[in-house]
Amino acid sequence: MAIDTVGALPDENGKQRLIVLEHAGKIDPEDIEAYMAVGGYATCSDVLQSMTPAEVIEQIRNSGLRGRGGAGYPVGLKWSTVAKAHGSQKYIVCNGDEGDPGAFMDRSIMEADPHRVLEGMMIAAYAVGASRGYLYVRAEYPLAIKRLKHAIKQAEKHGLLGINISGTPFSLSLQVRLGAGAFVCGEETALLASIEGRRGQPRPRPPYPAESGLWGCPTLINNVETYANIVPILREGAEWFASIGTERSKGTKVFALSGRIARTGMIEVPMGTTLREIIYDIGGGIPDGRTFKAVQTGGPSGGCIPAAHIDTPVDYESLKQVGSMMGSGGMIVMDDSSCMVDVAKYFLEFCMTESCGKCVPCRVGTAQMYGLLEKISEGRASLDDLALLEDLCDMVANTSLCGLGQAAPNPVISTLRYFRDEYMAHIVDKTCPAHVCPVSRKEAVR
Template sequence: MKSLEALKKLQKDFQEDLEELEKRILVCGGTGCISSGCREVRDALKEELINNNLESEVKIVETGCHGFCEKGPIVIVYPERIFYCEVSAEDVKELVEKQFLQGEIVERLLYQDPVSGENIFSYDDIDFYSKQQKLVLNNCGEINPENIKDYLARGGYQALGKALTEMKPQEVIDEVKQSGLRGRGGGGFPTGLKWQFARDSKGSKKYVICNADEGDPGAFMDESILVGDPHKVLEGMIIAAYAIGSDEGYIYVRAEYPLAIKRLEKAIVQAREYGFLGKELFGTEFNFDIEIKAGAGAFVCGEETALIASIEGKRGMPRARPPFPAQKGLWGQPTNINNVETYANIAGIINNGAKVFSKIGTEGSRGTKVFSLTGKIKNTGLVEVPMGISMKEIIYDIGGGVPNGRDFKAVQIGGPSGGCLPEDKLDLPVDYDSLLEVGAMMGSGGLVVMDEDNCMVDIARFFLNFIVGESCGKCAPCSEGTKRMLEILEKITEGKAKVEDLEQLETLGKMIKDTALCGLGQAAPNPVLSTLNYFRAEYEAHVKDKKCPSGVCQSLLEYYIADDCRGCTKCVKECPAGAISGQVKKQHIIDKDKCIKCGACIEVCPFDAIVKE
């Protein structure tokens, strides 16, 4: 690209191309919709349009994630913006005939408001979307992420052109500083200050790295951004490179994200073709290019020094800091590392100005945050909300609350090393500092909701088991301390623990937080410490009463047959341990010594006569 003027002309041309083609069908092609059959829907749409001679009038666009994963596959018809959800290939014939031949809406495929029962035509009016504010995700679900023309038509790469032709590197850094943007990877370090450190550091060469090693269970924010809008991440990286004085960058992405890698590869090729990567960008002396590095899936490589070691071909293990990567990073040179979401905020800040961005959110946490909603929640999916919104608004107004009439118990925020918060913390504003004060952390943005059927001791055991398996083994507090914590948790869930084990568990957790080498190790005890703090009664029930109040920990359960038993013998036939006996048409009994507590009898009993407690 030779000039900003040439880019603006391209944008105008591509916008006009879109306007000429009024009728479009957007098919959500995010990972969630792919798993629920969106590709079959897309292919059926193509075939049906051909059958009705509409292929030249209606364009099918496979987009990235539209966010509402619970309702996929999602199909949106433009220009009316009609939102169809849970569409199957079998629905396509009717959809095409009614929508494009008869001018009618297929009402059975519309979203139905769960309260009023009314059909909602446009997704703008659905609570899941109307409560959000999209800065990072504004293109996701709206453009073809494999076509750079769509990105350019929505103003793509104009921030880069503005930065290179109208701003000095220090001015770019100052703008990012003034915006108040903090790193979205979990630590929340001020982005502009990080860039300043890298710019001020001396080195024969400097590097820019994008951390896309998203490893938290239940998290899919970075993957969705890369799949839905890869050019926005590239643009942010290029601007960062210009600001700090780098000519080479890497995107470190998990190999388990093949679609993200595929779309990144296409985006990089297209960016080179259009002159956004390579030499003398926008007619300046600035050169920059990007390479993709696929990670093997080690959770610890989300820590920036371990990630650097992995790119260098070494085992991914953290090192002590200082020196920080901004001073001595990749191959010993100054290196700036931010995550996917952080870079995806940069173009908007440069285009609209720091003041616009800083008006969103709270004083200490500016802008928006992308979260993945998973677990016991009605509306699973991807959301973007302003910082400072309450947890209650996210879970109930956007997420729709807990399904099946169950009661909310806790929400786990911040990944496996985050914290579990109870119901009385739901009014808490979601920002970096407020979460730290209550023993949790923002993390990269995973939210896992739990209901009354979840055992918080078992939840802590689950996340700690993950952490133990992912520990790099370099420092004893993390590699050995978390193992000892896990052993105690297993004793508790098996009914073998004593009261003093709870004290030891808490002591170990605090010691690891104070002495582990890296940020991941220091945060590893959070699931245990937060559940001990807010759900201690559950721990005490396991230890003192040898009972699991939620009926989850099998070793603490007892099975018995109530008076409702009709003696049908189905449980006798199903029991693998031969623990049930009794005569036909008479109440049966369970031999507690033989019972292995597998629950098979409960599943087959037609009278709900088998009870566990």
């Protein structure tokens, strides 16, 4: 049996709720029979036999499910837009690009339960009227790719994919497409360009992919975890799903917990669980007698949430309120040995090198911001440089073409909001309080 996959971290304090990860690490992901033995494909079969596409969309809408790929867009609304869009050919796409530092949720879901993702896509394709689809997965995820391809072959053999599925008029073919590992290719319009064989660069929206996506046809694009939520919603009912979580953020969220924390790995918690519960009750707290300093959520587009906000519930709105975002689910914990200027510089360097270069604000702006952060970390910056950095944050966020540039300043903005004293120490006192930055090495020589 090929269960070399990870499930969720142990749940000693009963804080987790496994919906997406219910089978992760428990069934053999390479055996369709194992998936069927736990009820797999029964939901899709029921849907095809007894529900109209409009009824499926209504259920998803009533569940309150929001996209798990970052922006939290209502899934039912997107599905109904694609269903209503005109076009003889419609496509369905699964975004498995997952490129943010510290994120490994989607990879683990694809590796641990590939049939769950496929079944979610089948139901979605039926609901919106798509007959062809792609799973776009970064090439650095060879095990996920192997298992998805194998799962597609098995599903085809069982007549679950192909022409006239289960004797109904519904037909669907799915293929895996490999991404070459560019962060920007996770952005939906860049991803679609990449599938079409063009350079993976974003384009202005509208038109949104729901109306004009792959080869100009209406295209539904959702994240891996979003699709993995579809089966339980239709199996247990929209009301059941809507009873989990908070008023505006329903269901659970899978997070990849990493950094300075006793237990690292995947977790799944109801929306509204606090950061404290995640870090201490599930993650086991901060090791080596150190103290918690901040947690970065939302990857390079997110922000650093300081200890003062450790009781923030994880839901779309609360995380935004404290200057971060849900993002796709990376959660990097930092202790008092981290320098927040260095953290901001790390994330900004990531965005600068991953910028596709198509728009000037992102291509040039992130490089200028990085240069200023370098000056600060080396003790060469003035207060004028700090003012310029803040101006650039504004300019890059407000004028970039896509979400990469628009969100690139977030780690700088959030660290300036909560840890301005550390920036001042580097600029005015020429010292790095955590002894991380080059300025502290100069200090040692002085």
